[in-house]
Amino acid sequence: xxxxxxxxxxxxxxxxxxxxxxxxxxxxxxxxxxxxxxxxxxxxxxxxxxxxxxxxxxxxxxxxxxxxxxxxxxxxxxxxxxxxxxxxxxxxxxxxxxxxxxxxxxxxxxxxxxxxxxxxxxxxxxxxxxxxxxxxxxxxxxxxxxxxxxxxxxxxxxxxxxxxxxxxxxxxxxxxxxxxxxxxxxxxxxxxxxxxxxxxxxxxxxxxxxxxxxxxxxxxxxxxxxxxxxxxxxxxxxxxxxxxxxxxxxxxxxxxxxxxxxxxxxxxxxxxxxxxxxxxxxxxxx
Amino acid sequence: xxxxxxxxxxxxxxxxxxxxxxxxxxxxxxxxxxxxxxxxxxxxxxxxxxxxxxxxxxxxxxxxxxxxxxxxxxxxxxxxxxxxxxxxxxxxxxxxxxxxxxxxxxxxxxxxxxxxxxxxxxxxxxxxxxxxxxxxxxxxxxxxxxxxxxxxxxxxxxxxxxxxxxxxxxxxxxxxxxxxxxxxxxxxxxxxxxxxxxxxxxxxxxxxxxxxxxxxxxxxxxxxxxxxxxxxxxxxxxxxxxxxxxxxxxxxxxxxxxxxxxxxxxxxxxxxxxxxxxxxxxxxxxxxxxxxxxxxxxxxxxxxxxxxxxxxxxxxxxxxxxxxxxxxxx
Numbered sequence: 064x065x066x067x068x069x070x071x072x073x074x075x076x077x078x079x080x081x082x083x084x085x086x087x088x089x090x091x092x093x094x095x096x097x098x099x100x101x102x103x104x105x106x107x108x109x110x111x112x113x114x115x116x117x118x119x120x121x122x123x124x125x126x127x128x129x130x131x132x133x134x135x136x137x138x139x140x141x142x143x144x145x146x147x148x149x150x151x152x153x154x155x156x157x158x159x160x161x162x163x164x165x166x167x168x169x170x171x172x173x174x175x176x177x178x179x180x181x182x183x184x185x186x187x188x189x190x191x192x193x194x195x196x197x198x199x200x201x202x203x204x205x206x207x208x209x210x211x212x213x214x215x216x217x218x219x220x221x222x223x224x225x226x227x228x229x230x231x232x233x234x235x236x237x238x239x240x241x242x243x244x245x246x247x248x249x250x251x252x253x254x255x256x257x258x259x260x261x262x263x264x265x266x267x268x269x270x271x272x273x274x275x276x277x278x279x280x281x282x283x284x285x286x287x288x289x290x291x292x293x294x295x296x297x298x299x300x301x302x303x304x305x306x307x308x309x310x311x312x313x314x315x316x317x318x319x320x321x322x323x324x325x326x327x328x329x330x331x332x333x334x335x336x337x338x339x340x341x342x343x344x345x346x347x348x349x
Numbered sequence: 350x351x352x353x354x355x356x357x358x359x360x361x362x363x364x365x366x367x368x369x370x371x372x373x374x375x376x377x378x379x380x381x382x383x384x385x386x387x388x389x390x391x392x393x394x395x396x397x398x399x400x401x402x403x404x405x406x407x408x409x410x411x412x413x414x415x416x417x418x419x420x421x422x423x424x425x426x427x428x429x430x431x432x433x434x435x436x437x438x439x440x441x442x443x444x445x446x447x448x449x450x451x452x453x454x455x456x457x458x459x460x461x462x463x464x465x466x467x468x469x470x471x472x473x474x475x476x477x478x479x480x481x482x483x484x485x486x487x488x489x490x491x492x493x494x495x496x497x498x499x500x501x502x503x504x505x506x507x508x509x510x511x512x513x514x515x516x517x518x519x520x521x522x523x524x525x526x527x528x529x530x531x532x533x534x535x536x537x538x539x540x541x542x543x544x545x546x547x548x549x550x551x552x553x554x555x556x557x558x559x560x561x562x563x564x565x566x567x568x569x570x571x572x573x574x575x576x577x578x579x580x581x582x583x584x585x586x587x588x589x590x591x592x593x594x595x596x597x598x599x600x601x602x603x604x605x606x607x608x609x610x611x612x613x614x615x616x617x618x619x620x621x622x623x624x625x626x627x628x629x630x631x632x633x634x635x636x637x638x639x640x641x642x643x644x645x646x647x648x649x650x651x652x653x654x655x656x657x658x659x660x661x662x663x664x665x666x667x668x669x670x671x672x673x674x675x676x677x678x679x
Contacts, residue, residue, distance in 0.1 A: 165453060165518055168427060170451075
């Protein structure tokens with residue numbers, strides 16, 4: 064039994080679990096609701112707000128960018144919560160209940176089983192965020208005629224953000240209970256986002272100490288950094304947006320695109336956390 | 350990547366070696382030596398060695414917390430031993446491929462509740478890499494009485510049905526070694542009888558079976574050998590014939606003088622309940638011990654009312670072994 068085969072079998076099983084456990088259905092219902100609400104909101108904005116129609120096109124695109132990023136944040140939160148709470152039950156839940164006993168007594172390597180679970184979750188989380196994000200872009204385009212400058216980059220970064228968080232959730236679920244792993248992963252995700260906002264405020268106030276809070280948190284857990292990169296790719300690239308983002312430290316606008324160095328760090332971070340998860344899972348007595 | 354167990358490199362030397370190996374008797378289903386495991390400072394298993402041959406059914410017995418399940422989990426790589434060596438079907442258990450022909454029913458039997466029974470079997474067949482056709486997979490379900498429930502979600506199964514499913518999972522991928530950890534804990538008497546038949550059928554087909562059970566009667570009926578664990582250590586092991594070979598004789602006596610009592614005690618271990626005396630017979634009894642003893646007792650003036658040969662049950666033997674082991678602290 065080759066390990067590659069095990070990875071594929073377990074990844075497919077994880078995806079099947081997500082659909083059978085109605086996670087897929089729940090996310091689909093939430094997504095449609097959010098898409099509908101935002102579509103309605105955007106269309107009202109364009110039709111009724113006299114301000115919006117009197118805005119210059121640059122200002123209108125700025126407003127659209129902010130709103131798009133706001134809704135995208137909602138989607139990225141759903142993806143984060145969904146995968147983090149899926150990772151817990153699927154890994155530590157199975158070890159607790161005993162389901163893992165029969166599976167791991169088969170001629171399979173634990174690292175292959177873990178990779179399969181991770182891969183299934185990555186496909187699930189990334190697939191969700193890409194589809195929902197794309198649908199949202201279409202809704203915005205249809206209602207206020209705004210199309211983001213780099214939608215592919217933005218969606219890829221959102222998928223990367225989801226991957227980062229679920230890798231952390233996988234590591235946690237090899238060590239702690241299913242519920243704790245989900246709670247800790249989502250808690251850290253929120254804390255990093257808040258630290259990012261604090262860092263942005265620090266930058267606009269020229270307060271180096273505050274700014275460092277954001278920088279350090281973005282290194283420790285790259286979700287917020289990737290999220291800011293995604294926002295930058297969604298938002299209007301005009302100078303007016305950039306100056307607004309810099310002056311107001313608005314949490315749903317980003318000042319700069321991601322650097323290649325940061326992306327490399329995020330990839331290395333995922334590899335390191337994944338390695339820790341394998342080491343922890345290999346040593347675990349079931 | 351797991352190596353292909355059938356891959357043999359070319360060359361005459363390798364061919365000759367392969368022939369040589371093919372002529373050897375098959376390696377035992379399980380062989381382990383010096384297994385040791387501690388949880389924190391508490392030793393769970395200390396220096397346990399055992400072997401289960403092909404076509405042999407070995408029972409693992411012992412009180413709660415004796416380390417039986419831990420031993421089984423160490424054999425299957427589910428628990429990492431602190432020391433010791435394990436071979437499954439002739440391959441080192443550190444290689445996952447050694448488990449390709451191993452079926453396992455865990456004590457904690459739970460299967461993906463969101464899959465159907467047939468899907469659980471298909472998953473396990475895929476994980477094993479064995480090409481078992483769907484029809485044969487369904488036969489495994491028939492064997493455990495779940496044929497009619499093949500398409501039902503496991504989440505709706507009772508405990509007994511889940512245990513039956515676990516048995517089918519253990520048997521589905523043409524195993525050469527089957528490890529059953531408390532296989533009848535959730536089953537009704539009918540289910541227990543089914544398990545007994547299944548184990549005897551496996552034995553008949555040359556499959557090695559390691560059976561951990563609290564039900565001594567069950568073990569006595571199907572096992573060739575038993576291994577008794579107590580507080581993580583091997584308390585006794587051997588064939589049932591050897592462990593149960595010891596016989597006793599019960600005598601109903603009156604007017605027993607001190608000399609007659611001494612004659613009884615000289616024969617073997619003696620227990621007395623009122624006028625009933627139970628004497629353990631020596632293992633090398635050549636059928637003269639009892640008539641000689643009775644003759645001598647009459648000569649010493651004792652009146653003999655009854656002489657009943659009895660056989661020690663496995664339960665008595667097990668309790669005897671465990672009590673002897675705990676003698677120091679009870």
